[in-house]
Amino acid sequence: xxxxxxxRFQPLPEAGGAQLVGDPVLDAAAACIDRKGFDNTxxxxxxxxxxxxxxxxxxxxxxxxxxxxxxxxxxxxxxQKWSTQILLGPGxxxxxxxxVLTHAILEMQRVGWxxxxxxxxxxxASIRLFKAAHAEGAENxxxxxxxxxxxxxxxxxxxxxxEIIDWTADQMITLASGPEWTExxxxxxxxxxxxxxASLERLAGGxxxx
Numbered sequence: 576x577x578x579x580x581x582x583r584f585q586p587l588p589e590a591g592g593a594q595l596v597g598d599p600v601l602d603a604a605a606a607c608i609d610r611k612g613f614d615n616t617x618x619x620x621x622x623x624x625x626x627x628x629x630x631x632x633x634x635x636x637x638x639x640x641x642x643x644x645x646x647x648x649x650x651x652x653x654x655q656k657w658s659t660q661i662l663l664g665p666g667x668x669x670x671x672x673x674x675v676l677t678h679a680i681l682e683m684q685r686v687g688w689x690x691x692x693x694x695x696x697x698x699x700a701s702i703r704l705f706k707a708a709h710a711e712g713a714e715n716x717x718x719x720x721x722x723x724x725x726x727x728x729x730x731x732x733x734x735x736x737x738e739i740i741d742w743t744a745d746q747m748i749t750l751a752s753g754p755e756w757t758e759x760x761x762x763x764x765x766x767x768x769x770x771x772x773a774s775l776e777r778l779a780g781g782x783x784x785x
Contacts, residue, residue, distance in 0.1 A: 596649045600625045600632065604646050609688035613643060613701040640704055647708035650689075654682055659716035668724055669772030672717070676743060676771065677764045683751040693752040702748065709744040710737070717743070724775065746771065 596602060603625035607616045618639050622629045636642040658675040684690050692701070721736045746768065756763050 596646070598649060600627065600635070600642075601646045601649055604642055605650075605688050608643075608646075608692060612692045612695050613704070614692075614698045618642070640700075643704055644708045644711070647689075647705065648712060650686060651708070651712055654679065655712050655716065662716040662720050667772075668720065669775035672720070672743075672775055673765055673768045673772040675717075676747060676768055677761055680747055680751045680764055681756070681760060683747065684755060690751070693748065697748070697752075705748065706741055706744045709747070710740050713740050743771070 596605070600621070604616070604621045607620045607624050610616075611620075616639075618629055618632050621642070622632055625632075632642060636645060658679070661675050662671050664671065683693065697705070717740060718736060721739055725734050725736060750764060750767060
């Protein structure tokens with residue numbers, strides 16, 4: 576745990592399952608995903624929902640996967656601003672990461688369209704999409720933290736930052752797609768993430784000895 580309790584993440588106001596982000600096309604995509612999930616939502620359906628042509632979507636996003644990744648990143652933006660302050664702030668490294676991942680999992684379960692997609696079972700393609708968005712979102716917080724943490728000795732031993740980021744995404748998907756955390760959710764999730772904190776603290780200890 577952190578020595579100083581960080582300011583809690585303040586979730587966006589509830590707006591039904593769609594969880595609006597303020598962009599008409601992305602909000603239309605969220606509404607479609609909320610009804611049918613990632614894997615069963617097409618560009619045609621999003622175009623109809625948004626009141627635009629399919630060609631407009633292609634010009635803006637290129638393909639369906641790019642649109643979905645943009646939606647994930649847009650929805651995560653307020654959380655990323657908060658999490659970057661925690662990750663790059665004071666306190667033990669493992670505890671900072673554990674705190675951010677805990678709140679990320681709770682937020683994933685709170686966003687209706689994402690929560691339903693997770694519990695319906697995401698295809699390998701949708702999981703890759705989520706991981707790509709997670710990796711891009713990690714560029715300003717988790718990645719710089721790991722870059723500072725992992726020294727040459729750890730790299731020589733085969734420690735890979737992209738693999739660590741990918742692994743944290745796996746943990747988020749696994750825990751967020753499980754049963755809803757009803758009683759003391761933060762404590763329950765943190766107990767499941769304890770090995771992440773311990774592993775990062777060991778890496779930090781190894782770097783400090785170089």
